Amino acid sequence: xxxxxxxxxxxxxxxxxxxxxxxxxxxxxxxxxxxxxxxxxxxxxxxxxxxxxxxxxxxxxxxxxxxxxxxxxxxxxxxxxxxxxxxxxxxxxxxxxxxxxxxxxxxxxxxxxxxxxxxxxxxxxxxxxxxxxxxxxxxx
Numbered sequence: 001x002x003x004x005x006x007x008x009x010x011x012x013x014x015x016x017x018x019x020x021x022x023x024x025x026x027x028x029x030x031x032x033x034x035x036x037x038x039x040x041x042x043x044x045x046x047x048x049x050x051x052x053x054x055x056x057x058x059x060x061x062x063x064x065x066x067x068x069x070x071x072x073x074x075x076x077x078x079x080x081x082x083x084x085x086x087x088x089x090x091x092x093x094x095x096x097x098x099x100x101x102x103x104x105x106x107x108x109x110x111x112x113x114x115x116x117x118x119x120x121x122x123x124x125x126x127x128x129x130x131x132x133x134x135x136x137x138x139x140x
Contacts, residue, residue, distance in 0.1 A: 022129040023073040028058070030083045032104060032139035035064030038087040042069045042137070044079050044127075050120040051082075059086075074133075080123035081108035081135040104139035112140075 028042045040062050045054035058069045062085055069083075084093045084105035094102045108125050111118035127133045 022076045024076060024127050024129050025132045026056070026071045026074050026079070026081065026125075026127060026135055027132050028069045028071060028081055028083060028135045028137060030067045030069065030106070030137050030139060031065065032106070033062050033064060033067050033085055034087070034104070036062060038062050038085060038089050040067045040069060040083060041086050041091070042071060042081060042083040044071050044074050044081050044135075045120075046077070046079060047120045050080055050123075051117055054082075062087075070132075074127050076127050076129040078124050079127055080111075080120050081125065081137055082106070082123070083137040083139065085139055106137040106139045108135040108137055110136070110138055 026044050030040050030042065033040055039059050041059040042057060043054035044056040045051070049055060056071050056074050058071045060067060060069050082105065084103050087103055088094065093105055096102050107118055107123040109123055111122035125133060125135050
């Protein structure tokens with residue numbers, strides 16, 4: 001009985017190994033950052049969680065100009081990257097009274113929507129398991 005349980009647990013753990021092995025790093029290059037104001041936050045989202053609670057994220061203190069933030073252990077596949085400068089340190093993209101962001105933000109592939117955020121398809125990048133993937137995001 002214990003041996004069967006042990007084999008089941010071992011089999012379940014081993015089945016996870018290919019998933020872990022296929023994870024990669026996404027290097028997010030963020031431009032347009034204002035000097036010394038808060039931090040730069042990035043999120044790497046699948047289509048189901050785009051513009052919601054993304055599974056992978058990172059942050060770093062804001063430095064004027066270009067900032068690079070590495071997001072590790074992202075599985076291979078299609079993802080969208082979003083970034084913003086959290087000037088006041090509250091961990092959220094602040095918005096004005098009608099919902100327009102009041103902090104600088106941007107998406108991978110410089111995706112922009114006409115009357116709201118861009119679609120996932122406009123911002124999608126492909127993460128491969130054979131090395132780091134670079135995503136460029138320009139804050140507006």
